[in-house]
Amino acid sequence: MATKGSKSPKNKTSNPRKSSSKKINESNLASKFKELNSSFEQEKEKFLRLFAEFENYKKRTSKERLELFKTANQEVISSLIPVLDDFNRANQQIEKGDKNIDVDGFILIYNKFFEVLKSNGLSSTTAKIGDSFDAEIHEAITQIPAPTDADKGKIIDIVETGYQLGERIIRYPKVVVGQ
Template sequence: MAENTVNEEEKNVQGEETTKEQVEQPVAENETTQEENTEAPQEEVQEEVAEVDALKAEVQEQKDKYLRLYSEFDNFRRRTAKEKLDLVQNANEKLIGELLSVVDNFDRANDNFNEEMDAKSVHEGAVLISKNLKSILEKFGLTPIETEKGDAFDTDIHDAITEIPVPEEELKGKVFDVVGKGYKLNDKVIRFAKVVVGAK
């Protein structure tokens, strides 16, 4: 009987130990899991912080690049506007320089003019100055629009100032008379030839 009591007590002690081990083991596992869980969020937070820092650096880099480009474009725009203004202001510099020789010729003619000069010499001087002027203008691309009586009326180069009835059938709807010569500058009409057209 005493032996049975001892055996039961041993079994109870063993049972208690087993229960303690079973209780302690899950507690230990829970502690390990909690530690892992604590480490995992910290790593995630560190990764997110690193990613945010990288994005901030990229945004700053793009901002700096934008500011540099904007500054360069602004400088380019100002420089181009200044060059355009200079070009407009000085576009005729070369032409004016060439025309000064014509002005000089007129001045010389006026200085040498007197009442004793005959009409022929005055006319010759005027013709020379006119040729000089025309040659300079031709050098800069100015060409006259050649229009004669009987030419077909062309609205691209002619400006009809009036229409008159004409007896000749072949002149109806065509140029009857040239009142003012037209001119082109580098193939662009800068003054239309003023003409009288025969009425149809």
């Protein structure tokens, strides 16, 4: 007989309702787990495909960019060939000993050369003697004593012209600045 304070062992199968609901929960959990695992695998596959697709995209655009640079370079070089031909003809005249070489011919070649570069987007910068020196758009190669107080901080001489390609400066004008 059971005494006060002692507990009688519980029968695990004493409540059939709890047992069947536990089995239902386990089967629901198992099906939910399978469903979530399947969904996870599908998402993982999508991710891997997307990652591979992105890697291929990067490779393709890298190749296209290299090809574009090659093509752009080819176009510029092709447009400079006629100028090279003109210099070659002038050089042949010099080699023949023609002392009456016309300076105007060289000026024409220079103008043709500059026009080819201009048609490819090159332009000279607008630095002028007397302009204020600006470190953002000028390169000071030296400073000399200014002839007047008004010339302090101003451009005294332009040693090399600066150039820009489109809006981007590719060579800053090299200037002498008054101090």
